[in-house]
Amino acid sequence: MQVLLEQLVNGLTIGTFYALVAMGYSMVYGIMKLINFAHGDLFTLGSYLGYTLLVIGGGWVTTTFGVWGGVVVAVLGAMLGIGIAGLLLERVAYAPVYKAGRLPLVVSALGASIFISNGIMAVWGPRFQAYPATSIPSGSILLFGDFRITILKLVTILVAFALMALIYFIVEKTLFGAAVRAMALDRETATLMGIDFRKIILFVFFVGPALGALAGVFAGLNYTRIIFNLGWSYGLKAFTAVILGGIGNIPGAMLGGIMLGLMEALFEGLVSGAWKNVFVFIILIIILIVRPTGLIGEKIAEKV
Amino acid sequence: MNPLTPKGLPRLLKFQGRQEAPAKGRKSRGLLALLIALLIAYPFLPFVNSYWIDVAFFVGIYVLLGLSLNIILGEVGLFNLGHAAFYAIGAYTTAILYTQFQVPILLLLPLSALIAGGFAYLVTSPIIHLRGDYLCIVTIGIGEIVRITALNNPFDLTKGANGITGVGNPDFGLFAIQSPTQFYYYIWVIIALVIIGLINLQKSRVGRAWNYIREDEIAAEASGINVRHYKLLAFVIGTALAGVAGNIYGSKMMIVSPSNFTFMESCLIFVIVLLGGLGSIPGNLLGATIIVVFPEIFRQFASYRLLFFGAALVAMMVFRPGGILPRKRERAGLRGLGISRLPADEDAFLQEALRAAPVASAGAVQPAENAIVLETQQITMQFGGLVAVNQFDLKVRKGQITALIGPNGAGKTTLFNVITGIYHPHSGKVLFMGEDITRLKPHRIIAKGIARTFQNIRLFPSLTCIENVMSGPHCHAHHGVWPALFHFAGQQKEERTILEAAARRLHQVGLWDYRNELARNLPYGKQKMLEIARALASDPQLLILDEPSSGLNDKETEELMEFLTRLVHEGFTILLIEHDMNVVMGISDRVTVMDMGYKIAEDLPQNIYNNPKVIEAYLGKEE
Structure with missing residues (x-):
């Protein structure tokens, strides 16, 4: 029972990371029909940016603003920095290739992914880096019985859910969100209706990576160790989550991320850690066979 | 001159129809002869030591992998970002069967192909109908499943991260392939055979069916192409060739370990196909050469290699999205379709065709009027x-x-x-x-x-x-x-x-x-x-x-x-x-x-x- 509860919390935690990263994938996919392979690496870059903010000047941020203040600075700093990096990525690697077709776009995304992860390696080195222990919030609270949860995990989950709720509200309930969804359904018609494609692109490529950066910093705080190619496995699983929920469908991406995290953690706790990724991909393949539109479903029909 | 005026039109047509094919053909045939001569003479060139012979061998491995993926990605347009998995299956089949049962390496060559292709058939047949992006992510998943399985050493078969050592050499009875030069010729002879086969396939109804699917799946199906069949066929042939590459790689390195079959490896193969130009065999040769030789030249910058590679990929897609040597089918004319004994004069062929059967031949069984x-x-x-x-x-x-x-x-x-x-x-x-x-x-x-x-x-x-x-x-x-x-x-x-x-x-x-x-x-x-x-x-x-x-x-x-x-x-x-x-x-x-x-x-x-x-x-x- 204890194991089960612990794995549920662990699954929920990692699931929120997958969900946050997945939303970025899903938004970009919706608008550009592109698997943004570089997205996972922006997540890593966000994690490193947060790490740098926390270690710079001998932990100056933490000593000045306190542990939680330091976390806020690291998170916001990373989100801003990676949001801008996302915009830059779109400008340099995608905007000029957009007209050339989908295959060049995919290759460009692969190239950008390789560039960013190896750029991180060039700057921060090929070894693991550890978030400084002094900057990581400590303490835990008794939830019920003798089941404890660390405050950090609780905050991680709450913040992630709050942000997901916010994005859900923006995309599903506001006029701007309607424009984003319209663009995802039919770019040409949406443009003819007066929606500015560039504006939507800016939104998608700022918000998506910023959410990824948030996940990156919290992943660093929770698991301490980070490495330059961290984003590869997070990215791949996040995209799996996207498919699980239904590609191009933002609430689906959130749901898919949480579910994937839970399934993975339960498998790891109850069966085997070494085979958990195999399990995840087999789940993916099964989902695609029995319900190729994902759990919530996508709305793409080809006109013949 | 405006090509659409009555005077301009014949010129335009002339340009489109009977082009300067013979001169062009002679030139490219000359280039081909030069390339073959160079490949044969390469090990004996003065500056080529055994190190560079090995480099050329690895170019060969990647050419083979590129050609194999080209069938799936270039000819049919199926996104396969897990090709290393099938390469791995070829290599592991060879390593396991050789070390456990002493099956001769040469016999394992077709067997590796068979098992890689068979595995591909099993895993792709339920998902082959999926749209490009789904297929892409599933193939990445298959790549990971295979790599992790090898890493986890099930039943002590794959020997985990260290891999299987002691894989033997191909033995023809009279002589065994051992030295770098022998391996060099071994792989390039196989490549030559594969290329001849591929060209014959490209210029057949099979190759055309693949291309129709790539261009427009629905139109292909409506034009009589069994889309599912031809997609699976491409997957099986492509992955079987990757299995061949795995066998040769294993017998050369004498060790097979999971670190050779990562996602990065699949990416490299993917890039080789794109770099040269989809469906283009010369482009493939060039792409593989670039991918293998450049890192060798810039060895002192080894840690920045991939950084540069990533940037180059983006730049390439921005400036030349079609690849370096894209396939130019409109230049080849009817003779480019690969049918033997076609008259040089295409209009004469039309006359033959018109004589061969009258135009009015709608179907064989004619129902009664008004039925x-x-x-x-x-x-x-x-x-x-x-x-x-x-x-x-x-x-x-x-x-x-x-x-x-x-x-x-x-x-x-x-x-x-x-x-x-x-x-x-x-x-x-x-x-x-x-x-x-x-x-x-x-x-x-x-x-x-x-x-x-x-x-x-x-x-x-x-x-x-x-x-x-x-x-x-x-x-x-x-x-x-x-x-x-x-x-x-x-x-x-x-x-x-x-x-x-x-x-x-x-x-x-x-x-x-x-x-x-x-x-x-x-x-x-x-x-x-x-x-x-x-x-x-x-x-x-x-x-x-x-x-x-x-x-x-x-x-x-x-x-x-x-x-x-x-x-x-x-x-x-x-x-x-x-x-x-x-x-x-x-x-x-x-x-x-x-x-x-x-x-x-x-x-x-x-x-x-x-x-x-x-x-x-x-x-x-x-x-």
Whole structure:
């Protein structure tokens, strides 16, 4: 029972990371029909940016603003920095290739992914880096019985859910969100209706990576160790989550991320850690066979 | 000079038709001879030591991997980002069977291919119908599953992260392949054989079918290509070749470990195909050379290698998205189609083709005049809550032009899609010459004798016009991979028949002069005629045309009407959707009116005008 509860919390935690990263994938996919392979690496870059903010000047941020203040600075700093990096990525690697077709776009995304992860390696080195222990919030609270949860995990989950709720509200309930969804359904018609494609692109490529950066910093705080190619496995699983929920469908991406995290953690706790990724991909393949539109479903029909 | 003025036109045609092929052919043949000579002499060149011979060996491995992925990605357009998995399966098959059971390495070469291809068949057959992005992510997943499995050392078979050591060398009995030079020749001889095979495949009905799928899956299926079959075929052949590469790699390195089969490896192979140009074999050679040789040259910057590589990829896609040496099919002319003993003069070939069979040969079995060719019984088709077609009955009689008209959104195109098998109806039957064809797939329906065109033109845009039309006879031909690989006599004859039929139909619609032009370069009206030629080339009983006159000017419309009337005289039966009332009244024998999914009238054209229900459907009810 204890194991089960612990794995549920662990699954929920990692699931929120997958969900946050997945939303970025899903938004970009919706608008550009592109698997943004570089997205996972922006997540890593966000994690490193947060790490740098926390270690710079001998932990100056933490000593000045306190542990939680330091976390806020690291998170916001990373989100801003990676949001801008996302915009830059779109400008340099995608905007000029957009007209050339989908295959060049995919290759460009692969190239950008390789560039960013190896750029991180060039700057921060090929070894693991550890978030400084002094900057990581400590303490835990008794939830019920003798089941404890660390405050950090609780905050991680709450913040992630709050942000997901916010994005859900923006995309599903506001006029701007309607424009984003319209663009995802039919770019040409949406443009003819007066929606500015560039504006939507800016939104998608700022918000998506910023959410990824948030996940990156919290992943660093929770698991301490980070490495330059961290984003590869997070990215791949996040995209799996996207498919699980239904590609191009933002609430689906959130749901898919949480579910994937839970399934993975339960498998790891109850069966085997070494085979958990195999399990995840087999789940993916099964989902695609029995319900190729994902759990919530996508709305793409080809006109013949 | 404006190429569209009367004076300019012949020049343009001349440029498009008979190009400077012989000179070009001689030049490229010279280059090829030079390349082969260089490859043979390479180990003996003064500056080449055993280190550089090994580098050339690894170029060979990547050429093989690139060629193998090229079948899947380049020819068929299936995103496979897990190709390293099949490479790994080849290598592990070799390593395990050699170290555990001492099976000779040479025997393991075909066995590795078989197991890699068989594995690919098993894992891809349930998912092969998925859209590109799904397939992409699934193949990444397969790549990871295979790598992690090897890493986890199940049943102590794969020996975990350290890998399997002690893999032996290929042994021909008289001599064994051991030295770098021997391995170098070994792999390049295999590559040469593979390339010859691939070229033969590319220039056969199999290779064309792959290309049709890449260009437009729905149009390919509707033109008689069994899309699922050909996709799986490409996957199996491509992965089997990757298995061959795995076998050679294992026997050369004598060790097989999971670190060689990462996602990065799959990416590299993917990039080789893209770098050179999709479907281009010379591009493949160049891509593999770049990928292997550059890191060797810049060894001192090893840690920045991939950084540079990533940036170069982006830059490449920005500045040259088509690859370095893209395949230029429009330059090759008809002889580029790979049919032996084709006359150099393409017009002379057309004359031969026209003599070989008269144009008016619609199908073999001719039903009696006025017999019912096509009948739909109570067809109902729903999309969610919307009933697009409602208990629809339609009869099409032999030798007639039947027009289906109705306001926009009436369900006409949906009905066409039901008849041609693109949709399967919820209830009701489609009978063709008395036979129930309701549940058949589109490629089977065209083989039965119903060919169609689309409302929004669906050609194969990057293929030449003649190649487009050659998809028509595909469904009546039957030679597969092996005859194409070895150019069996029967296969060559069949290919020639296909080309002749295509030439006749292209000539019939007046597009012979554009035969070697890419379909996407034709003006709109000619694209429509090309689509009709493609449909005709399957020698159908019934031709289904979805708004043939839309987008045509008055003169073109008139020519179209004459053309369709001529087709009927030649024995074809036509069913068409049409909005232009002049066309409907001018050529049709029977008119069926559809509104909101229902049939509201069926009559002679002249009576339709005065039918109150029809007036109401078009103009609304009078208050």
